[in-house]
Amino acid sequence: MTWIDISQPMNDRIATWPEDTPFSYHRSVTIEESGSVNIGDITMSVHTGTHIDAPFHFDNQGRKVLDLDVDVYIGRAKVVDCRGYTAIGEEVFDGVDLAGVGRVLFKTGASPDPSDFPEEAPFLKPELAGFLRKKNIRLAGVDVPSVDPMDSETLEAHHALFSCGVHILENAALAEVEPGTYELCALPLALEDADGSPVRAVLKPVDE
Structure with missing residues (x-):
């Protein structure tokens, strides 16, 4: 038997508590800019x-x-x-x-x-x-x-x-x-x- 993922996907549509920080992923560095890698950062509750x-x-x-x-x-x-x-x-x-x-x-x-x-x-x-x-x-x-x-x-x-x-x-x-x-x-x-x-x-x- 394989593992079953019971995690909610993290994206900008995911609901949060009304006063909490919403989820956001931002690609702060691109391969085009760095020449080798993408780098992202996230903010969230x-x-x-x-x-x-x-x-x-x-x-x-x-x-x-x-x-x-x-x-x-x-x-x-x-x-x-x-x-x-x-x-x-x-x-x-x-x-x-x-x-x-x-x-x-x-x-x-x-x-x-x-x-x-x-x-x-x-x-x-x-x-x-x-x-x-x-x-x-x-x-x-x-x-x-x-x-x-x-x-x-x-x-x-x-x-x-x-x-x-x-x-x-x-x-x-x-x-x-x-x-x-x-x-x-x-x-x-x-x-x-x-x-x-x-x-x-x-x-x-x-x-x-």
């Missing part, structure tokens, strides 16, 4: 497209991206079908075997178009964090821009998840991914002082 959050995103005393354990972002993951749910709790795991799985990706189906920023989206209930900790889940991923309600200012799910040792992946492109077990690789960049990082997230199906 670190929360553009498929990305991870670090605790520093919502806590001035929280860990930054380079402080996070990269092992969290590589390993066995379960994609769980949550389509039709507005608030996602442990009930979505009825009949789902999480044995040997350290990561969960919630497929809500609510945000299939990366150029369209949703005003509302499904979210994780804060109390779900305790359930995930009991199941030894270290990462929770969603296919929408936030694990919290889009208008939340308290970010209760963010706080609850990290307090339970559960890291956060947002804006994964899961529209074409079937529920099941996969190997996940979604490594953040080695950004020393950052509150988040874009990732190139990929899944590989695992025979169950």
Whole structure:
């Protein structure tokens, strides 16, 4: 089986949070100018497209991206079908075997178009964090821009998840991914002082 790319493509059409820096790629040097190479530069919010959050995103005393354990972002993951749910709790795991799985990706189906920023989206209930900790889940991923309600200012799910040792992946492109077990690789960049990082997230199906 080949790897499945679940990353949103980065281009000038990709949606961002209303107050965030939009994505832009600019070719600052051309082969014609340099005689040998093209060189580009980018500007963007670190929360553009498929990305991870670090605790520093919502806590001035929280860990930054380079402080996070990269092992969290590589390993066995379960994609769980949550389509039709507005608030996602442990009930979505009825009949789902999480044995040997350290990561969960919630497929809500609510945000299939990366150029369209949703005003509302499904979210994780804060109390779900305790359930995930009991199941030894270290990462929770969603296919929408936030694990919290889009208008939340308290970010209760963010706080609850990290307090339970559960890291956060947002804006994964899961529209074409079937529920099941996969190997996940979604490594953040080695950004020393950052509150988040874009990732190139990929899944590989695992025979169950």
